[in-house]
Amino acid sequence: MTRLLLLVHRYLGIGIGILMVMWCLSGFVMMYVSYPALPPQTRLAHLEPIAWGNCCRVSVQALADSERVSSFRIEMLTDHPLLEVHTDRGSEKLIDLMSGALLGPVAPREAALVAQSYREAPTSPLPNVHAARDTTVATPQLLGLIELDEWTLEGVSAGERPLYRFKMEDPRGTELYVSSTTGRVVQLTTRVERFWNWFGSVPHWLYFTGLRRHAELWSEIVIYTSLAGCFLTIIGIYLGVRQLLSQPCGRWSPYRGFRLWHHLAGLVVGLFTLSWVLSGLLSMNPWGLLEGAGAEVERAQLRGLEPSGLQVKSAVQALAAAHPTGVVAVQSAPLHGRLYLVTSYAYDKRRRLDANGTDDPLDDSQLSLIARTLSARTIPPTEHASAQTLVPLQLQWLSEGDNYYFSHDSSPVRLPVYRLAPVHASGTRYYVDTVSGELLAEMDGGNRGYRWWYQGLHRLDFSAWLRGRPQWDLLVWILLSGVTVVCVTGAYLGYQRLRR
Secondary structure, eight states: OHHHHHHHHHHHHHHHHHHHHHHHHHHHHHTTOOOOOOOHHHHHHTSOOOOOTTOOOOOTTTSOTTOBEEEEEEEEETTEEEEEEEETTSOEEEEETTTOSBOOSOOHHHHHHHHHTTSSOOOOSSOOTTGGGGOOOSOEEEEEEESOOTTSSSSOOGGGOSEEEEEEOSTTOOEEEEETTTOOEEEEEOHHHHHHHTTTHHHHTTOOHHHHTSHHHHHHHHHHHHHHHHHHHHHHHHHHHHHHHTSOTTOOOSOOHHHHHHHHHHHHHHHHHHHHHHHHHHTTOGGGTTOOOOSHHHHHHHHOSOOBHHHHHHHHHHHHHHOOTTOOEEEEOOBTTBOEEEEEOTTSOEEEEETTSOBOOOOHHHHHHHHHHHHEEEOOOOSSSOSEEEOOEEEEEESSOOSSSOOBTTBOOOOSEEEEEESSTTSOEEEEETTTOOEEEEEOHHHHHHIIIIIIHHHTOSSTTTTSTTHHHHHHHHHHHHHHHHHHHHHHHHHHHHHO
8 A cells, every 4th residue: 555655646746746846936936926916096096086077967878767776986087087887787887977978998099098197106195015116107008909918817807808908118117907998997017027927926826828718627727736736745744754653763764865855854844735735725715615605695785775877867966066176986885775975085085975975974873783784694494493583793993904804915905994793703704894884894604714724824824923024934934945845856756757
């Protein structure tokens, strides 16, 4: 049996070992360079304040009075305000608020004007780690209209495509992607990001455009190669411990040279190697093992009845009459059947207004209603239980994040928030926006499992202190260097075996 396991470990390691070396080396790069993403606040900082003059008309042909609207948003597109409407039927409409008519595809000239707004980074009063990459100094050059490429595989919805790709003639080699349907900037990359991601996120996630466009095939390849890596590591740990225990007193290993390095490194960091490969596998949530229930039902309950087209038109006209200055974006935020609007300013300032354009911040009575709505948990009826029961939730103000809701590298979360947590820590937690009352995140059993089994094990992200720097860098460098030694020596031994 041992001989068979040794042969399986040896020959499986020839193929999977090289892949694991690539995962290790790209992991070092990903510690410092993330996959490109355009932070929402950076995009808001480049928007022009909404011009309320000669605004806001919406024709019946563009939006019927009886039509139900799931969400809408107002922003400037070059020199005129634009209303983006999502209906309950899943359709999307873009309405020019100056003419009131539906807007067709964004022309290259308009897209170029949008890109032009990124020529100079605005002076932000708030710290922004992305500010340095926003500065551009020359007229953008249109490189073409694309469906997707290596840097738009993630975070760009199908409704935004195709995309105008612009080259900003600046020292940083900035490239911008502008949606041809909404005129919105959806991605921004720099030369440094693109270069290092070819050695980081792209090989680490197997994020090659030709493969990633086939989502199911890509997912299966990542899952089954990770499974093979787990199997290879488990066999290696078993064989390594067995060889250690079979040695006479005073000896650690029967091997010499690269075999000795492979054996000893595997003994030291073998379990971490297994946890790293296993957590990478679980990041794909194979077969729904750590799948959460999702929060769409709760969000729909909090929103209540969706506003009609007539209500949307009235609210937009009332907002134009109120003429709030400095607003760069308006987002609908219905709550319990009432229509509210959240206005955003360039630097992370937001206000909630009612449908008449008057300040109407979230109050205690609405928070209590949100808590009662989220406390209602539907349970399958049995002989001894009613169809519905209430789980009491404690309302807390959260300003720095907790173990489940926190910012990480290029994945910032909105803070502060209200946390609604059950008395018992094992229950579902909810995180609610302090301005709009929107449900931002839900942490049920599946989501909590994903947080610990993937984020905890794969990123060594078990606490706020541990993910702080430089202690996190030091720990990851030590452990990942050990895993790299295991994988490199294993791959080299496999290469030697092939040569023979």
